[in-house]
Amino acid sequence: MPKDNNLQAPQASVSRGQREARNGHRGVAILLTGLPAAGKSTLAQALQAGLFQHGRQSLVLDGDALRGGLNRDLGFAEADRRENIRRASELAALLVDNGQIVILAMIAPLIEQRELFARRLGEDYLEVWCSASLAVCEQRDPKGHYARARSGELPGFTGISAPYEPPRAALELDTGVQSIEDCQRQLLGWLVERKVLPAS
Secondary structure (H helix, E strand, O other), rough: OOOOOOOOOOOOOOHHHHHHHHHHOHHHHHHHEEOOOOOOHHHHHHHHHHHHHEEEEEEEEEHHHHHHHHOOOOOOOHHHHHHHHHHHHHHHHHHHHHHEEEEEEEOOOHHHHHHHOOOOOOOHEEEEEEEEOOOHHHOOOOOOOOHHOOOOOOOOOOOOOOOOOOOOOEEEEOOOOOHHHHHHHHHHHHHOOOOOOOOO
């Protein structure tokens, strides 16, 4: 669709700063990236639960849930994968502007794809690498996708017939070795260090 240069977002009646002050934290988008079955969704839910326990405003944007709803018209061709990331980054930006901590659980296997998040969100973007090894992820295989990819049923499957490019600069959590509880505690402490959450 052609771009409409006359579009202008209305001025918000409540500012981002006001929302952040009431929430008691900064709005950010945190991408949990890693191989399929690395534990991204599980960790995203654990982080959200920890934030909720401390009275913080957060929500999870899960890659599978997005593809089942907002992005269900997209396939897995390169252009569709890029559009999947673009839409997720736009949604995350809207929520961050409303003072939310947005937890994105998405494979986003290529550095170029993750740079779409970084460009759209700027200083509001944080990256976490769930670095469970391929062997661990394949052993887990909760959806049977690795087995299907090995048999040739799922072409272009990340980790088997399509690459995963590890992040260059991200908080690394070995979700194949560390417990979810340990990863959650480390993440919460890291968010304090990054001045997303108050030290108290």
